[in-house]
Amino acid sequence: MPKPFRRTLVAALISAVAATAASTALADINIGVSVSATGPAASLGIPEKNTFALLPQTVAGQKVNYIVLDDATDPTAATKNIKKLISENKVDLVVGSTTTPNSLAMMDVAAENETPMISLAGSAIVVEPMDAKRYWVFKTAQNDAHMATAIVEYMTSHNLQSIAFIGFADAYGEGWYKEFAKIAEARKIRIVASERYQRNDTSVTGQILKMIAAKPDAVLIGAAGTPAVLPQKSLKEKGYKGVIFQTHGVANADFLRVGGKDVEGALLPVGPMMVAAQLPDSYPNKKVALDYVSKYETAHGKGSVSAFGGHAWDAGLLINHAIPQALKKAQPGSKEFRKALRDAIETTQNLPAAHGVFNLSAQDHQGFDQRARVMAKIEGGSWKLVK
Amino acid sequence: MDLQIALLLGQDGITNGAIYALLALALVLVFAVTRVIFIPQGEFVAYGALTLASLQAGKLPGTLWLLLGLGAAVALVEIALALRTRQMRRIPSILLLNCGIPLLLGGILFAIPPATLPLAVQVVLALMLVVPLGPMVYRLAFQPIAEASVLVLLIVSIAVHVTLIGLGLLFFGAEGSRTPAFTDMSFEIGDALLQGQTVLVVVASAVLIVALYFFFERTIYGKALRATAMNRTGARLMGISATMAGKLSFTLATLIGAFSGVLISPITTIYYDSGFLIGLKGFVGAIVGGLASYPVAAAGAVLVGLLEAYSSFWASAYKEVIVFTMIIPVLLWRSLTTRHVEEEE
Amino acid sequence: MTAMNAMNASNESSAERERGTRPVVLDVRDLSVSYGKVEALHHIDLKIRRGEIVTVIGPNGAGKTTLLAALMGLLPAQGEIVYLGERQGAERQVEQLVRQGMTLVPEKRELFGEMSVEDNLLLGAFDRYRGGHRDELETMDQVFEIFPRLAERREQLAGTLSGGERQMLAMGRALMAKPKLLMLDEPSLGLAPLIIKEIFRIVAELKKTGVAILLVEQNARAALQVADYGYVLETGEVSLEGPSAELASDPRVIESYLGLGGKGGAAAR
Numbered sequence A: 001m002p003k004p005f006r007r008t009l010v011a012a013l014i015s016a017v018a019a020t021a022a023s024t025a026l027a028d029i030n031i032g033v034s035v036s037a038t039g040p041a042a043s044l045g046i047p048e049k050n051t052f053a054l055l056p057q058t059v060a061g062q063k064v065n066y067i068v069l070d071d072a073t074d075p076t077a078a079t080k081n082i083k084k085l086i087s088e089n090k091v092d093l094v095v096g097s098t099t100t101p102n103s104l105a106m107m108d109v110a111a112e113n114e115t116p117m118i119s120l121a122g123s124a125i126v127v128e129p130m131d132a133k134r135y136w137v138f139k140t141a142q143n144d145a146h147m148a149t150a151i152v153e154y155m156t157s158h159n160l161q162s163i164a165f166i167g168f169a170d171a172y173g174e175g176w177y178k179e180f181a182k183i184a185e186a187r188k189i190r191i192v193a194s195e196r197y198q199r200n201d202t203s204v205t206g207q208i209l210k211m212i213a214a215k216p217d218a219v220l221i222g223a224a225g226t227p228a229v230l231p232q233k234s235l236k237e238k239g240y241k242g243v244i245f246q247t248h249g250v251a252n253a254d255f256l257r258v259g260g261k262d263v264e265g266a267l268l269p270v271g272p273m274m275v276a277a278q279l280p281d282s283y284p285n286k287k288v289a290l291d292y293v294s295k296y297e298t299a300h301g302k303g304s305v306s307a308f309g310g311h312a313w314d315a316g317l318l319i320n321h322a323i324p325q326a327l328k329k330a331q332p333g334s335k336e337f338r339k340a341l342r343d344a345i346e347t348t349q350n351l352p353a354a355h356g357v358f359n360l361s362a363q364d365h366q367g368f369d370q371r372a373r374v375m376a377k378i379e380g381g382s383w384k385l386v387k
Numbered sequence B: 001m002d003l004q005i006a007l008l009l010g011q012d013g014i015t016n017g018a019i020y021a022l023l024a025l026a027l028v029l030v031f032a033v034t035r036v037i038f039i040p041q042g043e044f045v046a047y048g049a050l051t052l053a054s055l056q057a058g059k060l061p062g063t064l065w066l067l068l069g070l071g072a073a074v075a076l077v078e079i080a081l082a083l084r085t086r087q088m089r090r091i092p093s094i095l096l097l098n099c100g101i102p103l104l105l106g107g108i109l110f111a112i113p114p115a116t117l118p119l120a121v122q123v124v125l126a127l128m129l130v131v132p133l134g135p136m137v138y139r140l141a142f143q144p145i146a147e148a149s150v151l152v153l154l155i156v157s158i159a160v161h162v163t164l165i166g167l168g169l170l171f172f173g174a175e176g177s178r179t180p181a182f183t184d185m186s187f188e189i190g191d192a193l194l195q196g197q198t199v200l201v202v203v204a205s206a207v208l209i210v211a212l213y214f215f216f217e218r219t220i221y222g223k224a225l226r227a228t229a230m231n232r233t234g235a236r237l238m239g240i241s242a243t244m245a246g247k248l249s250f251t252l253a254t255l256i257g258a259f260s261g262v263l264i265s266p267i268t269t270i271y272y273d274s275g276f277l278i279g280l281k282g283f284v285g286a287i288v289g290g291l292a293s294y295p296v297a298a299a300g301a302v303l304v305g306l307l308e309a310y311s312s313f314w315a316s317a318y319k320e321v322i323v324f325t326m327i328i329p330v331l332l333w334r335s336l337t338t339r340h341v342e343e344e345e
Numbered sequence C: 001m002t003a004m005n006a007m008n009a010s011n012e013s014s015a016e017r018e019r020g021t022r023p024v025v026l027d028v029r030d031l032s033v034s035y036g037k038v039e040a041l042h043h044i045d046l047k048i049r050r051g052e053i054v055t056v057i058g059p060n061g062a063g064k065t066t067l068l069a070a071l072m073g074l075l076p077a078q079g080e081i082v083y084l085g086e087r088q089g090a091e092r093q094v095e096q097l098v099r100q101g102m103t104l105v106p107e108k109r110e111l112f113g114e115m116s117v118e119d120n121l122l123l124g125a126f127d128r129y130r131g132g133h134r135d136e137l138e139t140m141d142q143v144f145e146i147f148p149r150l151a152e153r154r155e156q157l158a159g160t161l162s163g164g165e166r167q168m169l170a171m172g173r174a175l176m177a178k179p180k181l182l183m184l185d186e187p188s189l190g191l192a193p194l195i196i197k198e199i200f201r202i203v204a205e206l207k208k209t210g211v212a213i214l215l216v217e218q219n220a221r222a223a224l225q226v227a228d229y230g231y232v233l234e235t236g237e238v239s240l241e242g243p244s245a246e247l248a249s250d251p252r253v254i255e256s257y258l259g260l261g262g263k264g265g266a267a268a269r
């Protein structure tokens, strides 16, 4: 029986009024969410925010509330949000945030308060290397390394031996370069040029000419979102005929809208969700991915789904999977329940999700494998699965 | 680097430099006439490009709301003034100019789906939406403090810049846009392609610069602006009001900015905040010209474009650093070689 | 010299007769002007009629330039200013006064140094152009007739002109506006005697066109010779006023402003 007297009383009253099964009536489960629904990362944060409204309201007969806050792509605001969620809303778990810097800022607060946290950000440093802080932190988006191996695999299987890299002159570009260079070196792929540019640059002609002069078999553009259009457009203009790789950071409708004809033919690793309908029926997470896509597009219109909303959906799936196990150990709103949730998430095995199949462990708080990405090609203004 | 690469880089540098030159001219003009360092210039570049993109996407551009809002604010201020000085006759024209025309424009946009219009009409509509914002901003933010020090004007200028960037994010979102090229023509030079659009940018900039030259050298209004820049008191005594000169220079600067945005939006993706960096490079050009000389400013801006192109080839990660540190030797050289001449008899 | 005096004398006598009947262009009553807390002009009364030259003479720092600046709307002033029969409001603007035909040739000339003589003149007609008049070229020809020296130098940059030419240009530029009231602030400042003579001859000529002229001068002798009426301004107050002939023979004026040489001028009457 529940220990604090008041809560028993409230629960009893509610159960009496609602005439539900009085024996299992517990407090609601509260999930706090902080995403970047405004500011520079808004185009990522908005579909994430939208996704929480699509998640089931009751899990294992237990009401789940999502309290969604916006951190405006600002780490300070993200920290403020998580503090508020923990102290005022007494949440059992926090989801967020959209970007890596925001997630890193939130991580400290989560660990301090022994509250599990699921980040939606891309960079592996959110969950690696494992330490006391990251003990509480999980992450649903594929690590860059997953994606980089897909490109390298494609290159070796298509006998592409040299590559030129151009990426953002920031953490995203550097991160991608390091991951890719590591894997490429192991597979004897030569990186013949490595260039940088700014998100806001209006021209990359210089970099492109230098890359073309090095005569690479392929080009990798380590950039995210619509700014990744510019290098590919310049490559085409300057007559580059080789293979062009983009990263999964471009997998949204805005990229296709801005890129138009100029980004046709680009190859990129994406979560299988982006091409769910084209996957063979045997693909382990096809059903789950299609389910999310259809739910999202019913609510927000055809073609509106993006990879980022999928990460939020997957966070929801991890939570929903863990709740029944945690409920067996403790009741929502308690420190024990938070710990039980964390433990349950960490032991998730073979859980198909929108972006892949989760197999988490004490060392791996991301949990995806190579099934979490496929190669896609931009064709006719949409993503086509490369078989 | 072989000759062909050098040529291609030069072409790229000149294309960008042409835009920077336009912006540099606008900055020099505004500074000379009003002493305002016109930081929001870049925002009008972005507004021009993104308004055109919105029109083409069949969306109602957010700049329409800004135009209606600023127009109403200007009308309120002017009417209050007219009431105080008992010039009731002015009220109808104030309302027509600041509220009527924007409303009419909005009505047109509602009535005719702009996405179906020919490109030239879309461009004109986009300019009509953005350009009046310039004089309105002048009326509200700068005219009341026209006599303030350059520093105060600069602070207000920064405030306007920050506000416009925020509004840009609100209107156009964080994602960028590109507009289709004005022309699909391209020319073969060796084995590289020269895009028609880049030629268009250079030609249009050159035409605009020549047009500006004629405006300043051959028309009485252009001369009046130059006169204000040279000698404010003298100009006032000729009945050239500082307010008129200020509004005119802001209108021209905004026109140049918005038009630059329209020109480059097929070449590159423009974001709500892209304008600042573009404007900043124009500003470097203007500084090279000492904020006073039009030809030197334009040359400086083209130099910035070229430097940018070549440094993006040699050391792409340090491109911005190279471009912006160029300002230091130039400033040093200028401070050593030019003596400051006081306007005194 | 004698010819000029003769011309002067005849003008003066007719002016005497007509002074009471011609329409008043500018009527200033109880005008005070302050720089911050310091009052530079105290309770000035002043009147100018059509076709009349009124001079204000006084020593350095008396407030002559201040007076013109206040009249032109460059400085805020207290008191009553009636211009062309209309009482001026507190928020009088230079541009508005220019539109109503008031022009000032300032002490510092305020030319557009990096523009040609021609462009400087053209801008003198800016307000008329804006008002829809398109006669600036004819007006310019008239100005060139008055100042043939400017015609020779129409392409030259104003900043490179000699002192006398600059004064001519400043006056010519003011005339381009076809003024009803022309205010000249020390047109003789820093000029050689020959040029001064020429300038004052032109001022006297201008009067015939019907324009009212307010002439501020330190060169009291020359000013009183061309003017119909004069005021003596001292430390911000009008200490003396009267028809110029009377002023020129007033012992106080002779003492302070005309000196020994002035006696000759007074004796000529």
Ligand SMILES: Nc1ncnc2c1ncn2[C@@H]1O[C@H](COP(=O)(O)OP(=O)(O)OP(=O)(O)O)[C@@H](O)[C@H]1O
Pocket (backbone or CB within 6 Å): C035, C040, C058, C059, C060, C061, C062, C063, C064, C065, C066, C067, C107, C218
């Ligand atoms: N901007 C100003 N601020 C404060 N005091 C001023 C200002 N301008 C003029 N003054 C003062 O007002 C008084 C009148 O100056 P004003 O220039 O009118 O004299 P003026 O009669 O024209 O002299 P001058 O014959 O030397 O030109 C002087 O004492 C002067 O110092």
Ligand SMILES: [Mg+2]
Pocket (backbone or CB within 6 Å): C064, C065, C066, C107, C185
């Ligand atoms: Mg003076």
